[in-house]
Amino acid sequence: MNDATQQEVFEIIARQAKIDVAAVKPESTLKDLGIASLEAIELIFDIEEHFNITFPDQQGANFDSDTASSLVEAVQKALDDKAAGEGNHG
């Protein structure tokens, strides 16, 4: 996992949760961090905008149980997919 990506995702989470970035642990769920449903959707938007990626629609749209590390993984996957897609076009 890319440490820089993790740091950037954690900073976006911390900003949304209005907490210090040091308080965001890989195993923290959004619910643990006090991020409720609508804020979670806003967080997803902030991450998509920051990395210029699009997350696939999530079944049941239940972000409460997502952990910080699972979000980092999802970002990494989206970035990898994007890089692969651009490579094909190049």
Added chain:
Amino acid sequence: MTNLSTRRVVITGMGAISPLGVGAGTLWQGLREARSGIGPLRHEDAGRLRVKIAAQVPASFDPAANIDERTLPLLDRTSEFALHAAREAIAESGLDFSQGDLGLRTAVIVGTGVGGETTQDEQSRRLYADNAQRAHPLTIVRLMTNASASQISIAWGLRGPTFAVASACASANHAIIQAVQMIRYGLADAAISGGTEACLTYGALRAWEAMRVLADDTCRPFSANRRGLVLGEGAGIFVLESLEHAQARGAVILAELAGSGMTADATDIVMPSAVGAAAAMTQALADAGLAPQDVDYINAHGTGTAANDATESKAIRLAFGPHADRLAVSSTKSMHGHALGASGALELVAVIGALRDGVVPPTANLDKADPACDLDYVPNVARSMPVRAALSNSFAFGGLNAVLALKRAP
């Protein structure tokens, strides 16, 4: 609720433009047969949208049919739907508004979630994308939220209280309730009321995508594999009258609009509350003079989202107690989609059909039981059964609940 309520209110006409086609009869017949109005999204920007399905009024709908060519340029798609549905409803009622002071004694109250969204979108595109120098001069008269109510008023010379009601997905029910109160308390003898919506624009679809509540397969209310709502559009318009007015002219009465309940959750802007929804149902029963066991059918809000369907099921249990297990509950959104501010009106067509024909329309696409949704949802096939009285639920973003209680024609 109060001694002031002296007049009973009945429905003597209905009209609809829906994803199942033109006409209230077409809609009802389709729902009975579990036909789906959901299909691939028809949109000029479909290629770059993530949303791939919608419940759209068929492309064969001709706005120009029966609307004169001088009126047409004044209309957003919402008003086209509303005028067509109103024409059908008024024709069925047989009312002649030129008689006596009936025009002055008729109210027009139409619900819409967002009003002239298509017009707004077209003009924004002109200005921001195409760098046009001017907006179309009829932009304002097309997009204003009250345009549908005003166009109906003008078309039939209806000069009573006329305005729009907006409460997102509860707009139609809130509008119809205002019309009922007007007639009950003597402010009008008749009313044209319902809801209209046509907001499947690029901007609105993008906004819905961002909320992440749209299903990508179909609408599966109360099913464990439900993946969200499917956006729809359309209009349902009704003619309401006081019972004495309808009886005096020998009108055919479709159903009695016997009561209503309105509450706000006052909790969250999107997450629904079972307590708020249950309170609205309880109010509607009391207002209609119904005990829980008098009700045979509930047309649910049933959007197909994880949150709504579980919360609504809990709310029905709260309001109905043990009788909840003997109710037929269905979500016709599984077939006509979620027409937002028009949804309560399309669903009222289904409730009237159920009361008149003794047939409960099904919940389509319900193929996997969910322990959080533990009522009888009439899965996939309509059911023949006597329906003495029914509720129709609408719950909106913003935590707004509006419930109608209906009885068979007296």
